[in-house]
Amino acid sequence: xxxxxxxxxxxxxxxxxxxxxxxxxxxxxxxxxxxxxxxxxxxxxxxxxxxxxxxxxxxxxxxxxxxxxxxxxxxxxxxxxxxxxxxxxxxxxxxxxxxxxxxxxxxxxxxxxxxxxxxxxxxxxxxxxxxxxxxxxxxxxxxxxxxxxxxxxxxxxxxxxxxxxxxxxxxxxxxxxxxxxxxxxxxxxxxxxxxxxxxxxxxxxxxxxxxxxxxxxxxxxxxxxxxx
Amino acid sequence: xxxxxxxxxxxxxxxxxxxxxxxxxxxxxxxxxxxxxxxxxxxxxxxxxxxxxxxxxxxxxxxxxxxxxxxxxxxxxxxxxxxxxxxxxxxxxxxxxxxxxxxxxxxxxxxxxxxxxxxxxxxxxxxxxxxxxxxxxxxxxxxxxxxxxxxxxxxxxxxxxxxxxxxxxxxxxxxxxxxxxxxxxxxxxxxxxxxxxxxxxxxxxxxxxxxxxxxxxxxxxxxxxxxxxxxxxxxxxxxxxxxxxxxxxxxxxxxxxxxxxxxxxxxxxxxxxxxxxxxxxxxxxxxxxxxxxxxxxxxxxxxxxxxxxxxxxxxxxxxxxxxxxxxxxxxxxxxxxxxxxxxxxxxxxxxxxxxxxxxxxxxxxxxxxxxxxxxxxxxxxxxxxxxxxxxxxxxxxxxxxxxxxxxxxxxxxxxxxxxxxxxxxxxxxxxxxxxx
Numbered sequence: 001x002x003x004x005x006x007x008x009x010x011x012x013x014x015x016x017x018x019x020x021x022x023x024x025x026x027x028x029x030x031x032x033x034x035x036x037x038x039x040x041x042x043x044x045x046x047x048x049x050x051x052x053x054x055x056x057x058x059x060x061x062x063x064x065x066x067x068x069x070x071x072x073x074x075x076x077x078x079x080x081x082x083x084x085x086x087x088x089x090x091x092x093x094x095x096x097x098x099x100x101x102x103x104x105x106x107x108x109x110x111x112x113x114x115x116x117x118x119x120x121x122x123x124x125x126x127x128x129x130x131x132x133x134x135x136x137x138x139x140x141x142x143x144x145x146x147x148x149x150x151x152x153x154x155x156x157x158x159x160x161x162x163x164x165x166x167x168x169x170x171x172x173x174x175x176x177x178x179x180x181x182x183x184x185x186x187x188x189x190x191x192x193x194x195x196x197x198x199x200x201x202x203x204x205x206x207x208x209x210x211x212x213x214x215x216x217x218x219x220x221x222x223x224x225x226x227x228x
Numbered sequence: 229x230x231x232x233x234x235x236x237x238x239x240x241x242x243x244x245x246x247x248x249x250x251x252x253x254x255x256x257x258x259x260x261x262x263x264x265x266x267x268x269x270x271x272x273x274x275x276x277x278x279x280x281x282x283x284x285x286x287x288x289x290x291x292x293x294x295x296x297x298x299x300x301x302x303x304x305x306x307x308x309x310x311x312x313x314x315x316x317x318x319x320x321x322x323x324x325x326x327x328x329x330x331x332x333x334x335x336x337x338x339x340x341x342x343x344x345x346x347x348x349x350x351x352x353x354x355x356x357x358x359x360x361x362x363x364x365x366x367x368x369x370x371x372x373x374x375x376x377x378x379x380x381x382x383x384x385x386x387x388x389x390x391x392x393x394x395x396x397x398x399x400x401x402x403x404x405x406x407x408x409x410x411x412x413x414x415x416x417x418x419x420x421x422x423x424x425x426x427x428x429x430x431x432x433x434x435x436x437x438x439x440x441x442x443x444x445x446x447x448x449x450x451x452x453x454x455x456x457x458x459x460x461x462x463x464x465x466x467x468x469x470x471x472x473x474x475x476x477x478x479x480x481x482x483x484x485x486x487x488x489x490x491x492x493x494x495x496x497x498x499x500x501x502x503x504x505x506x507x508x509x510x511x512x513x514x515x516x517x518x519x520x521x522x523x524x525x526x527x528x529x530x531x532x533x534x535x536x537x538x539x540x541x542x543x544x545x546x547x548x549x550x551x552x553x554x555x556x557x558x559x560x561x562x563x564x565x566x567x568x569x570x571x572x573x574x575x576x577x578x579x580x581x582x583x584x585x586x587x588x589x590x591x592x593x594x595x596x597x598x599x600x601x602x603x604x605x606x607x608x609x610x611x612x613x614x615x616x617x618x619x620x621x622x623x624x625x626x627x628x629x630x631x632x633x634x635x636x637x638x639x640x641x642x643x644x645x646x647x648x649x650x651x652x653x654x655x656x657x658x659x660x661x662x663x664x
Binding site: 020048109110112113114115116117148150151153154156170172174176177178179180181183185201203204 | 272274305306307330332333334335336366367428474475479480482497512517518519603630631632633634635636637638640
């Protein structure tokens with residue numbers, strides 16, 4: 001269930017409308033040894049940033065398919081009662097304006113710091129990084145491996161090229177079943193309203209699965225994905 | 229390249245005298261271990277293949293030495309960490325770039341980090357003269373915690389004493405607090421926190437809980453009844469070497485710091501090193517893995533110390549091992565799906581404990597056996613405890629469920645400890661009322 005918000009967040013492409021899993025209401029899994037594993041779920045989501053009032057705002061239903069234990073599950077998800085599109089676009093634009101005003105180079109190492117603290121001025125960076133990491137985490141998720149974003153370990157580059165925010169950072173992902181910490185170098189480009197562009201390279205600590213990666217993942221590549 | 233601190237005493241001395249002073253200071257500083265790392269960086273390099281890896285190994289062979297590997301080139305799938313002195317940075321980075329090696333700067337200036345840490349520690353050392361000025365809503369260093377323990381034991385010496393049960397791999401003391409109102413070798417409850425060093429919320433919860441126990445004795449009826457009949461042992465820093473490392477170099481370090489000749493990687497997962505189900509699924513025999521079980525059961529001094537203590541004591545009736553994160557309360561087994569004989573009782577007790585926890589701040593925990601709730605894991609603490617005859621063996625995974633994970637904000641320490649206390653008390657009360 002946790003992989004759905006990753007996929008959903010990526011597809012929505014909006015740092016101000018990030019969601020997290022709240023509760024699973026119904027679930028059913030069907031395993032076909034030859035083909036793969038399909039999971040049908042109904043769940044609620046909370047707004048990622050707890051300061052934003054409403055609880056359990058969104059209700060979603062989803063179908064997730066893992067083809068033969070391969071990563072990048074195919075996901076079909078629909079949600080109701082989320083932030084209204086106009087409001088979301090407005091908030092995204094405010095966020096974007098704020099980010100453009102950040103002084104570069106950003107003198108920042110870890111976000112959050114060792115004590116779990118994120119300076120309010122750096123929160124937008126975290127949100128944007130989380131958005132990019134959502135894509136990476138979705139691509140790497142299998143029925144046995146699932147990920148959380150533990151920390152931004154370094155901000156390598158933060159600039160705006162012709163209005164797009166160009167963000168190059170290293171993130172530490174925590175894979176739960178192996179307990180490994182996976183460093184990933186992510187390079188993303190964001191402009192409010194436009195699809196997110198993501199390019200990344202992760203340090204693999206297990207022997208690479210045969211089909212982890214692009215074409216042979218379980219999902220057909222979504223059309224809005226642009227690598228640069 | 230180490231700069232010599234402590235310059236001359238101002239205008240006056242001749243150039244020869246000043247130079248002597250500088251050299252003398254340098255010698256003294258080096259002798260006192262105060263090397264200067266200003267501008268030195270730690271780079272993490274991602275090698276994509278063997279060829280790139282050998283490019284890195286070539287750096288190691290350079291004389292004079294230009295880099296200092298903290299994590300040596302081992303396999304292409306493993307990151308390589310190296311400290312690069314300030315004077316070599318430009319050359320080394322150019323070298324990496326020319327060979328197409330991607331790197332990131334893990335530490336921008338080692339000296340800054342060391343200075344900050346030293347400053348923070350000195351600051352809190354000045355403040356912490358009693359446990360009432362110790363901040364229970366902050367995270368602390370190993371030294372601060374050990375210092376707090378001494379104050380704590382002094383202040384509450386009628387109930388609390390400190391026992392050293394062994395030494396860690398890097399020779400740090402392994403300490404246990406004993407809460408007792410008398411008697412001799414009474415039935416006891418064992419609680420440990422921090423077996424995985426990056427789980428900082430657990431040590432913080434342990435500290436708060438220790439204070440809660442002494443504060444509530446004589447005031448809270450349940451706790452008073454428990455302590456009047458039983459002893460409580462609490463090991464707060466179960467992995468002191470790992471914990472020190474999370475402060476100095478790697479906040480996300482999990483294992484201990486043991487090494488063996490010929491091994492590229494450091495550390496054993498202390499929660500895979502116990503004798504029950506050792507070597508099974510859910511543990512790894514790759515030393516570089518986060519769940520490396522170690523060469524043999526109890527090979528690690530941190531684990532052996534607990535085994536010896538509990539076995540020798542002979543009267544421990546409940547064992548609670550505290551981890552983070554996931555918000556779960558679980559009982560054995562981890563190594564298999566086979567239910568334990570008193571599974572029904574443990575299920576009900578977990579259910580009650582979780583309900584008590586929920587009532588404090590509305591935080592939801594799930595519960596069940598480890599293998600069914602979390603994942604299959606072999607050689608774990610609670611399986612060993614159960615197989616050694618400790619019927620009430622539980623493990624907690626504290627807050628949260630992944631939003632902050634291991635980096636739980638300090639503002640959540642007290643709420644987490646408050647709710648966890650209710651669950652702990654439920655388990656302890658049940659143990660009291662069901663002697664065996």
